[in-house]
Amino acid sequence: MPQATSEKQRTNVTLTAANLAAARELGLNVSAISDAALSQAVRAAQTRAWVAENAEAISERRAWIETHGTPLADLQILKVD
Secondary structure, eight states: OOOOGGGOOOOOOOOOHHHHHHHHHTTOOHHHHHHHHHHHHHHHHHHHHHHHHHHHHHHHHHHHHHHHOSTTGGGOSSOOO
16 A cells, blocks of 8 residues: 655665666656565565464464364355365
8 A cells, every 4th residue: 555645754775776777767666666565575574474473373273173174064055075
């Protein structure tokens, strides 16, 4: 989700001269592209952190389902067997 201008903060980044020159030549918005790429990297890192933090619970839940089956499976109308 793009941020409003008032929510943005100036920062310095270091880019290769060739990439910056090519981006300017092509009229690309380096700030918008950088913000979008950083947003995607943050989401990916948050996902990895969540998976790591919850790995034990997820494993326990999968083991329980393997042993006991899915809850209310006998009430499912559509069965995938």
